[in-house]
Amino acid sequence: DAGVTQSPTHLIKTRGQQVTLRCSPKSGHDTVSWYQQALGQGPQFIFQYYEEEERQRGNFPDRFSGHQFPNYSSELNVNALLLGDSALYLCASRTMLGRIIGGSDSQETQYFGPGTRLLVL
Amino acid sequence: GDSVTQMEGPVTLSEEAFLTINCTYTATGYPSLFWYVQYPGEGLQLLLKATKADDKGSNKGFEATYRKETTSFHLEKGSVQVSDSAVYFCALSPMGANSKLTFGKGITLSVRP
Numbered sequence: 489d490a491g492v493t494q495s496p497t498h499l500i501k502t503r504g505q506q507v508t509l510r511c512s513p514k515s516g517h518d519t520v521s522w523y524q525q526a527l528g529q530g531p532q533f534i535f536q537y538y539e540e541e542e543r544q545r546g547n548f549p550d551r552f553s554g555h556q557f558p559n560y561s562s563e564l565n566v567n568a569l570l571l572g573d574s575a576l577y578l579c580a581s582r583t584m585l586g587r588i589i590g591g592s593d594s595q596e597t598q599y600f601g602p603g604t605r606l607l608v609l
Numbered sequence: 610g611d612s613v614t615q616m617e618g619p620v621t622l623s624e625e626a627f628l629t630i631n632c633t634y635t636a637t638g639y640p641s642l643f644w645y646v647q648y649p650g651e652g653l654q655l656l657l658k659a660t661k662a663d664d665k666g667s668n669k670g671f672e673a674t675y676r677k678e679t680t681s682f683h684l685e686k687g688s689v690q691v692s693d694s695a696v697y698f699c700a701l702s703p704m705g706a707n708s709k710l711t712f713g714k715g716i717t718l719s720v721r722p
Contacts, residue, residue, distance in 0.1 A: 492652075519708070530613075530698050530712030531653070544709055578652060582708060598708065600645075600653040 490515060492581050492601035500607045501569050509564040509604045513581030519543075520562040521598065522554060525576040537562050538584050569608045576603045611636040611711045613699050618716035622689055630684040630716055632673075632699035640701040642666075642675055642682040643710070647696040656684075656697070689720045 493512045501507050513520050519538045523531035533546035537556035551567045560581075566573055580598040616631040634642065644656040644666070657666030662677035671686045682699060699713040 521708070521710075523710075528714075530700075530714050531710070533709045533711070536709065546709070580653075580710075584708075597655055597658070598710065599655075602652040 492517075492579055492599050494577075494579050494601040494604050496604060497602070498605045498607075500609065502609050503569055503571060505569050505608075506565065506567045507569060507606060509566075509577050509579075509606070510561065511564070511579030511581075511601060512561045513579075514599045517581035517583050517599070518560050519582050519584045520556060520560065521580045521582075522562070522564045523578040523580065524548070525578055525603070527575070531578055534564070566606075571608050574606060574608045576605050578603045611640070611701060611703065613701055613711055613713035615699050615713035615716050619719060620716060621719045621721065624691055624720055624722055625688045626720075628684070628686040628689045628693075628718070630697055630699075630718070632682045632684065632713060634680050634682065634699075634701050636680075636701055636703065636711075638704045639677070640703050642673070643700045643702070644671070644673055644682070644684050645698045645700060645712075647698065647715070649695070653698065689718070691720045691722055694718055694720045 492514050495510045521536040522534040525531040534548050536544045540556045553565045556562045579601045582598045612635045614633050641660045643658045645653040646656045647653050657668040659666040659675035665674045673682050673684045696715045696717050698715045700710045702710050
């Protein structure tokens with residue numbers, strides 16, 4: 489049973505460029521969330537996708553956008569990159585049904601991928 | 610808004626020492642509380658969780674009790690090992706279908722032989 493996978497593992501971009509990060513959720517999961525983890529900080533929630541729509545959004549500018557595909561995989565896009573966008577970007581997946589009905593521990597838990605480390609020069 | 614406060618780090622302990630990492634939170638209602646661990650070069654792994662007041666989460670010798678009266682969820686382990694060296698994050702998730710996690714800043718634990 490594959491866990492959450494992310495690609496690429498590392499990426500180097502320059503200011504002003506655009507980047508796309510990819511995430512495949514754990515098998516059986518339908519909800520994907522993205523987090524930004526700056527060096528030495530805790531992860532910050534960017535947004536969450538369910539049924540191919542953005543359901544919640546954190547305090548991030550419109551330069552950050554996303555997409556969810558019918559197979560539940562997701563992309564995070566960041567436009568007009570700034571130096572401050574350098575961070576580890578984490579994807580997490582879960583089942584929305586499990587959260588609503590208070591299902592088994594495995595259904596409620598969010599599982600994180602290994603992350604994509606983005607460096608903006 | 611919701612927030613999580615963790616004690617300042619880093620923490621360095623000798624093997625077999627007792628560990629306590631403090632965590633307090635601010636949230637409306639009854640959030641679920643979590644401890645996540647991040648080993649060097651890896652993503653986050655759920656260590657333990659508690660979903661209601663007085664619940665005790667436990668895993669791998671770690672324990673934390675959901676204290677509503679003190680809005681705390683302190684992590685404890687009776688005897689740490691070198692392999693416990695990692696960064697530990699306290700987090701909360703609001704009640705209901707909203708599953709957004711709010712994390713603390715994390716604390717680095719180093720255990721020396």
